[in-house]
Amino acid sequence: MGIGIRSRQLRIYELVLKSPTCLFYGVAGAGKTNILLTLTRDLCKKDRPCLYVSTEETLHYEKVGKQVEDYAYTLFTEVYSLDKLLELVFHTSYMNFQTLVVDSINSLYRAVAYEESSLAKFTFLMGFLRNMSELKGLKILASAQVRAGEEDVEASGMSLLDYYFDTIFQVGFEENKRFVKLVKPRYKATPINYFEINEKGVVWM
Template identity: 45%
Template sequence: MQYYTGNSELDKYIEESLSILFYGPAAAGKTTLLLTIAGELCKLYPCVYVSTEETLHYERVAKNPDKYEKALFTEAYDYDELLKITIAVSALKPRYVFIDSINSLFRLEALKEGSVEKLAFITSLLLETVERNSGKLFASAQVRSSEAGEVEASGIKILDYYFDLIVSILIDGENKRILRVIKSPVKTIKEAAELKFAITESGVVWYV
């Protein structure tokens, strides 16, 4: 089985999924988790990593450039730009694609006409690309409070349709995080208990 996160339980879920989504509040560790996975995959296979929020991850990548030897990093700050990148990605034929975060632009343009269709089209096109290249789509998502007062990913109805594996990340103290599998395509795998990890300078450290 491919090594993704360093947690065998979570890696089982990822192995059986085409599309993987991590969501949680700001500073929950979504980017750190994506970069951890990218560090395992992008030294071996062609990857594209798209940021729609910030470029702080470049500092982390610069510390271990060999891990991301086959990765192309880029940014998109509006839907039109993200769509152009998505079309270009299709031509590049990467095995793995990372979008951090996939719904930040949706949050900014949610009330604009066509925003739902744009998010759906971009996501479906990315899925076609990675599936054609026997890879996976990894993404993070920002959150909002639902009408019931619960924390959920913005645009969750759309994301739930396109993502096989959906994982929430909760903050439990300064560095401690709790990860929960919300949705999995694998019914035969026992539902995971809460998985806990810490955010460190070197990345993700899992609690036994």
């Protein structure tokens, strides 16, 4: 696999494989999209077609274009409203995708959080995805935007994300190094892996 990890505690890749729903959240530029693209490259094969949904206009098509064969079984699409994302997810329930990737899952909710119906729509979205994961075996991989404070970093709609996702990772910077830290489920010793990004994707340290 192109995403090998050397960790004495837990292997992020193994956790992703075992978990029906995985979320990566962190500050802008931390590497969330690159992690999702690398996972997509490695997981999506002929017997496991994937749908990759971008909501941020940040999808690195040039990186995908350089590795076309690696993404041969992934359909890429973009949506720019919460209603369109709901519609797409609903139609996905009739399709044969084995993995759904959403980058990022809360950005469209953040854009309309002031609207009265936005929370209900976002809650329905999360519940519907969870239902497809449990009933159809659809694996869900997603990233989430965050609001950064002086002392904390928290994803918008985090209470819902924490409720519906089985496995959650924080992505960030530590002493000029990129890291992925397991947040859920919690262990006595929190597993942390460091990584770099090159033209082909994520390289684990």
